[in-house]
Amino acid sequence: MADFAVIGGGIAGLAAALFAARRGNRVTVFERDARAPGSSGSTLDEDFFGRRRPGVPQAAQPHLMLGAARSVLRTEAPDVYDTIMRLGARERHELDWFEERPPARPGDEDLVTVQARRIVVETALTDALRAEPRATLRYGEPATGLLVDPSSTPPRVRGVRTPLGAYEAELVIDAGGRRCASGEWLTGAGCRPPLVERHRTGIAYFCRWYRLPDGRADGPARPWTVSGGTFAGCAVFPADNGLFAVTLFVHTEDPTRGALRDPAVFEAAARTFPPGEAWLELGARPLSPVLATAGLDNRWSSLVDEQGPVATGMVGVGDAVTHTNPTIAQGMSLALWTARRVARETDPGAGRDRGHGCAPRPGPGSPDFVTEHYAWALRTLKPWFDFQVMTDRAIGERFAVRDFRAGPARQLAALFECAQEDPEVMRARAKVRHLAAPPSEAYGAPEVRARVAAWLAAHPDYVPSTAGPDRREWDKITAP
Numbered sequence: 064m065a066d067f068a069v070i071g072g073g074i075a076g077l078a079a080a081l082f083a084a085r086r087g088n089r090v091t092v093f094e095r096d097a098r099a100p101g102s103s104g105s106t107l108d109e110d111f112f113g114r115r116r117p118g119v120p121q122a123a124q125p126h127l128m129l130g131a132a133r134s135v136l137r138t139e140a141p142d143v144y145d146t147i148m149r150l151g152a153r154e155r156h157e158l159d160w161f162e163e164r165p166p167a168r169p170g171d172e173d174l175v176t177v178q179a180r181r182i183v184v185e186t187a188l189t190d191a192l193r194a195e196p197r198a199t200l201r202y203g204e205p206a207t208g209l210l211v212d213p214s215s216t217p218p219r220v221r222g223v224r225t226p227l228g229a230y231e232a233e234l235v236i237d238a239g240g241r242r243c244a245s246g247e248w249l250t251g252a253g254c255r256p257p258l259v260e261r262h263r264t265g266i267a268y269f270c271r272w273y274r275l276p277d278g279r280a281d282g283p284a285r286p287w288t289v290s291g292g293t294f295a296g297c298a299v300f301p302a303d304n305g306l307f308a309v310t311l312f313v314h315t316e317d318p319t320r321g322a323l324r325d326p327a328v329f330e331a332a333a334r335t336f337p338p339g340e341a342w343l344e345l346g347a348r349p350l351s352p353v354l355a356t357a358g359l360d361n362r363w364s365s366l367v368d369e370q371g372p373v374a375t376g377m378v379g380v381g382d383a384v385t386h387t388n389p390t391i392a393q394g395m396s397l398a399l400w401t402a403r404r405v406a407r408e409t410d411p412g413a414g415r416d417r418g419h420g421c422a423p424r425p426g427p428g429s430p431d432f433v434t435e436h437y438a439w440a441l442r443t444l445k446p447w448f449d450f451q452v453m454t455d456r457a458i459g460e461r462f463a464v465r466d467f468r469a470g471p472a473r474q475l476a477a478l479f480e481c482a483q484e485d486p487e488v489m490r491a492r493a494k495v496r497h498l499a500a501p502p503s504e505a506y507g508a509p510e511v512r513a514r515v516a517a518w519l520a521a522h523p524d525y526v527p528s529t530a531g532p533d534r535r536e537w538d539k540i541t542a543p
Contacts, residue, residue: 066088066089066090066091066231066232066233066234067080067083067088067089067090067091067232067233067234067235067236067409067427068090068091068093068206068222068223068230068232068234068235068236069090069091069092069093069235069236069238070093070206070223070235070236070237070238070239070243070245071092071093071094071095071206071237071238071239071240071243071381071383072092072093072094072096072099072189072200072202072238073119073185073238073240073381074181074184074185074188074381074395074398074399075238075240075380075381075382075383075398075399075401075402076092076094076236076238076239076380076381077092077185077188077189077192078135078139078140078188078380078398078399078402078403079236079238079380079401079402079405079406080092080192080198080236081139081140081143081188081191081192081195081198082139082140082402082403082405082406083236083405083406083409084192084195084197084198085139085140085195085406086406086407086409086410086411086412086413087197087410087411087412088197088406088409088411089197089198089199090195090197090198090199091198091199091200091201091230091232092192092198092199092200092201093201093204093205093206093223093225093230094200094201094202094203094204094205095203095205096114096116096119096202096203097202097203098110098114098202098203099189099200099202100182100185100186100189101186101189101190102202107150107151107180107182107183107186107303107304108350110182110186111123111180111181111182112272112350112351119240121181121356121389122181122182123270123272123351123354124181124268124270124308124310124354124356124389125180125270125298125300125302125308125310125389126179126180126181126184126389126392126395127176127177127178127300127392127395128147128152128176128177128179128184128395128396129176129392129393129395129396129496129497129498130173130174130175130176130396130493130497130498130499131173131393131396131399131400131497131498131499132177132395132396132398132399133173133175133177134173135396135399135400135402135403136399139403139406140188140191142191143187143188143191144187146186146187146190146191147177147179147183147184147187150179150183150186150187150303150304151179151183151303151304152177152178152179152183152303153177153178153179153281153301153303154175154176154177154178155175155176155178155301156171156174156175157174157175157176157489157490157492157493157496157497158171158174158486158489158490158493160284160483160489161486161489165486165487165490168490170494170499171490173497173499174490174493174494174496174497174499175497176497178300178301178302178303179302179303180302180303180306183303184395201225204225204226204227205225205226206223206224206225206239207224207225207226208223208224208248209222209223209224209235209245209248209249209252209377210222210223210224210229210230210231211248211249211252211253211254211374213252213253215375217254217255217371217372217373217374217375217430218249218252218253218254218373218374218375219374219375219376219428220235220249220374220375220376220377221376222235223235232376233376233426233427233428234376234377234378234409234427234428235376235377235378236377236378236379236380236405237377237378237379237380237383238379238380238381238383239383240381240382240383240386241362241382241383241386243383245377245379245383246259246364249366249373249374254373254374255368255370255373256373257364257365257366257368257373258364258365258366258367258368258373259362259363259364259365260362260363260364261360261361261362261363262360262361262362262452262455262456263360264359264360264361264388264390264455264458265314265315265316265455266312266313266314266315266357266359266388266390266455266458267312267313267314267315267317267320267355267356267357268310268311268312268355268356268357268389269310269311269312269313269323269324269329269353269354269355270308270309270310270311270353270354270355270356271308271309271326271329271330271333271349271351271352271353271354272306272307272308272349272350272351272354273306273307273308273309273342273343273347273348273349273350274305274306274347274348274350275305275306275307275345275347276345276346276347276348279305279345280305281301282299282301282307282341282342282345283341283342283345285341286337286338286341286530287337287338287483288300288301288338289338290336290337290338290530290531291312291336291530291531292530292531292532294313294314294317294534294537295311295312295313295317295332295531295532295537296311296312296313296336296458296531297309297310297311297312297333297335297336297338297339297531298310298312298338299338299339299341299342306350307342307347309333309339309342309343311323311329311332311333311339312390315357315358319537319538319541320357322541322542322543323353323355323541324353324355325353326349326352326353328540328541329353330343330349331540332532332537332540332541335531335532335536335537335540336530336531336532337530337531359388359389360386360388361385361386361387361388361448361451361452361455362382362385362386363384363385363445363448364379364383364384364385364386365384365437365440365441366378366379366433366437367433367434367437367438371430371434372430372433372434374433375428375429375430375432375433376427376428377433378405378432378433378436378437379401380398380401380402380405381394381397381398381401381402382394382398384397384401384437384440384444385397385440385444385445385447385448387447387448387451388451388455390451390454390455390458391450391451391454391496393447393451393498396497396498397444397447397448400443400444401440401444404436404439405436408424408432408435408436409427446501447498450501450502457475473525473526473527474515474519476527477515477518477519477522477525477527478492478506478511478515479492480518480525480527481514481515481518484518485514485518487510487511487514488511488514488515488518491505491506491508491511492505
């Protein structure tokens with residue numbers, strides 16, 4: 064039985080702690096926020112709308128649980144998944160876009176989006192952790208530093224510091240997110256700096272939450288919930304308990320950006336896009352002001368550089384490894400993949416022997432453990448990080464030059480439009496969306512390529528849809 068210290072009580076930290084505790088490890092979570100989900104009998108809405116979380120600015124923004132994350136929870140913690148559904152989350156299968164779902168194929172069962180606010184997932188994980196005898200939750204006691212033994216080569220992390228004291232641990236799991244100072248703590252203790260790759264996105268988001276009218280459990284099935292043109296876009300995110308969010312996104316240098324903070328301007332602008340108009344036309348009641356976020360980046364962080372581990376005794380999960388812009392909503396999936404791997408690799412019940420002919424499994428405090436963790440991350444997570452970077456670069460360039468009528472952008476737009484008519488192409492799109500297959504495999508399949516080519520041949524004058532306002536109308540709506 065090992066002692067683990069987890070920095071951060073967000074989704075990544077809670078999942079890592081729960082998965083590890085259920086495999087027999089003693090785990091302590093150190094969380095900055097003093098208020099735990101559900102504390103003092105608070106409701107989901109009170110926790111979501113009334114809980115200020117400066118360390119997690121994205122907490123009130125829309126979240127989605129894609130099929131990859133859903134699969135992890137249904138396997139590792141089915142009770143948590145059941146709680147998420149009991150708290151009001153909804154499942155939506157991608158192939159339900161069609162009036163009649165096409166015949167099932169293996170893997171279709173994972174092409175499901177769980178529609179829920181982040182607080183629903185955090186509440187379910189927190190409730191499960193509270194019931195774990197091997198887990199301790201220390202809310203309001205953030206990690207403020209690391210215990211590091213500089214005499215080791217490389218230096219060994221041996222625990223964490225908090226305002227209330229020092230706690231030793233065999234393994235520190237950094238789930239502190241993109242704002243955690245763990246890199247500074249390491250370099251301050253004499254370690255080499257972590258290896259960081261960063262890409263700015265140039266996209267600003269503005270979101271507002273609404274509740275469907277009484278008696279209505281869901282919004283319209285049509286149109287598609289995301290639409291965009293050459294300078295702005297709109298997305299609708301159905302969530303739990305009759306709530307949904309409308310999000311507008313523009314380039315960070317768009318001169319109309321500031322006007323979108325005004326609720327009246329925001330709603331008028333949202334109604335110029337098909338999904339915004341369709342959902343707002345239902346008479347939904349607004350529940351929040353306009354919530355803005357910008358300056359996001361895609362960031363890859365590793366505690367292994369060309370010389371090897373910069374430290375031992377600590378690994379990252381969640382945004383501490385890969386922080387991704389939310390345009391394709393893969394953050395929760397990558398976080399849960401990593402949390403599951405850490406738990407499996409530290410499972411005391413599995414023993415240290417990997418089997419006949421294999422080297423013993425490295426202990427959590429060894430250099431090999433850190434090396435293998437980040438080698439796995441490079442193989443498993445980095446391709447999806449790179450896909451996110453490519454996607455955001457394409458959106459940013461489209462907004463900057465205000466054109467996407469030719470080249471790869473036209474081809475990809477055609478694939479998405481073809482998918483709305485062709486179940487096989489939709490299945491390929493859904494596999495990528497739910498991290499079930501990489502784009503090169505799903506979109507490069509001969510059948511999919513042939514179907515998209517046939518669709519383009521039948522639409523020789525195809526120009527990617529720019530459903531929404533033209534620039535003159537947009538400027539008029541957002542004018543002071």
